[in-house]
Amino acid sequence: METFDAIVVGAGPAGSTLTHALENAGKNVLIIDKTSFPRDKTCAGWVTPAVLESLHVDINDYRQHRTLQSISRFRIGMMGQSPVENCHGSVVSYGIRRCEFDAYLLDRVQSRKQLNTPVKSITRDNGLWQINGQWQAPLLVGAGGHFCPVAKQIGAGPGKHETVVAAKEVEFEMTPAQAKACEARGDTPELWFCRDLKGYAWVFRKGNFLNIGLGREDNHQLTEHLEAFVQDMKQSGRIPSDLPGRFKGHAYLLYGHAQRPLLDDGVLLIGDAAGLAYTQSGEGIRPAIESALIAAKVILNAPDYSASSLQRYSEQISERFGHRAAEQERGFEVPDWLKQPIASSLMRSHWFTQKVVTEKWFLHQEIPPLDLAV
Structure with a gap:
């Protein structure tokens, strides 16, 4: 059985970022994922400059052979009423394709990669975590998303008491005819909030790639809301009338609603496995990257991998993202005062949609990039 300093389960942005940081510090790491890369990943797909800065991504290098759509405007509205369009005056975010972005981050990793390898068994013997009876390490990190098998080891798997956001979306390359008919612009993503404020599309x-989707916290109404939204967008000319394929689904936890423990003896969770998506927007890439950087620093400074030694990770997550006990609003952290008909009026306000919805809730511009020396 091969022995490593750490085993990371999940090779998405969180897992690859952590592995990259640990290997740079001289750790012998194994990273495992159930799929091969590049792989299709359901995600709207945008990252802020803060993410690229924290990852030390060379923007000019990245966009050489990959999609990097500059975003300087947003079109925001409530379903059933006219939207407002706001210009931010500069690039405030970038559109990416997750199949490219995730592969790019994983390609930077030089550690041992075990891809296309489902985790079939996790056991612990004499202080070592053993995966599939083949690999072992004193530290196990769960980075495999909402259904991460490592989360189940500390009682943090999907449960009936979790308030889960369910989303469906499709991303495809438009034909020349579809691209010509599509009125949506690349520099201006469109956000449309459900009238009950339990989700947005x-x-x-x-x-030439188009991503369309909708996410809600009551998934039993998800399909109906999505179908109505798509039909409305077709009729208004925002999207082509002939969409290919089926919409794919995925699930995740919002930070303020998750109750998952983050760590135990010799194990911790990062990214969506820990339920770290922003409560305000459901965006998960930045929390995934930052949780990986925080975890790396804690791991490298810990005297051992006991729960007490790793507790600093949980504390720093709270310092960075807030205390979950104080984050109990529902509906993507829509405050109690933002209800109909007030919400309807506010969604017509250029100031509110730009300063609050976009810059605060979605872009988190008031929070500086995280760049930890590890």
Whole structure:
């Protein structure tokens, strides 16, 4: 059985970022994922400059052979009423394709990669976590998303008491005819909030690629809301009338609603496995990256991998993202005062949609990039 300093389960942005940081510090790490890369990943797909800065991504290098759509405007509205369009005056975010972005981050990793390898068994013997009876390490990190098998080891798997956001979306390359008929612009993503404020939909063009989706916290109504939204967008000319394929689904936890423990003896969770998506927007890439950087620093400074030694990770997550006990609003952290008909009026306000919805809730511009020396 091969022995490593750490085993990371999940090779998405969180897992690859952590592995990259640990290997740079001289750790012998194994990263495992159930799929091969590049792989299709359901995600609206945008990252802020803060994410690229924290990852030390060279923007000019990245966009050489990959999609990097500059975003400087947003079109925001409530379903059933006219939207407002706001210009931010500069690039405030970038559209990416997750199949490219995730592969790019994983390609930077030089550690041992075990891809296309489902985790079939996790056991612990004499202080070592053993995966599939083949690999072992004193530290196990769960980075495999909402259904991460590592989360189940500390009682943090999907449960009936979790308030889960369910989303469906599709991303495809438009034909020349579809691109000509599509009125959505690449530099202006569109966000459309459900009238009950329990979710929102989006139309996001990235060059000739188009991403359309909707996410809600009551998934039993998800399909009905999505079908109505898509039909409305077709009728208004925002999207082509002939969409290919089926919409794919995925699930995740909002930070303020998750109750998952983050760690135990010799194990911790990062990214969506820990339920770290922003409560305000459901965006998960930045929390995934930052949780990985925080975890790396804690791991490298810990005297051992006991729960007490790793507790600093949980404390720093709270310092960075807030205390979950104080984050109990529902509906993507829509405050109690933002209800109909007030919400309807506010969604017509250029100031509110730009300063609050976009810059605060979605872009988190008031929070500086996280750049930890590890």
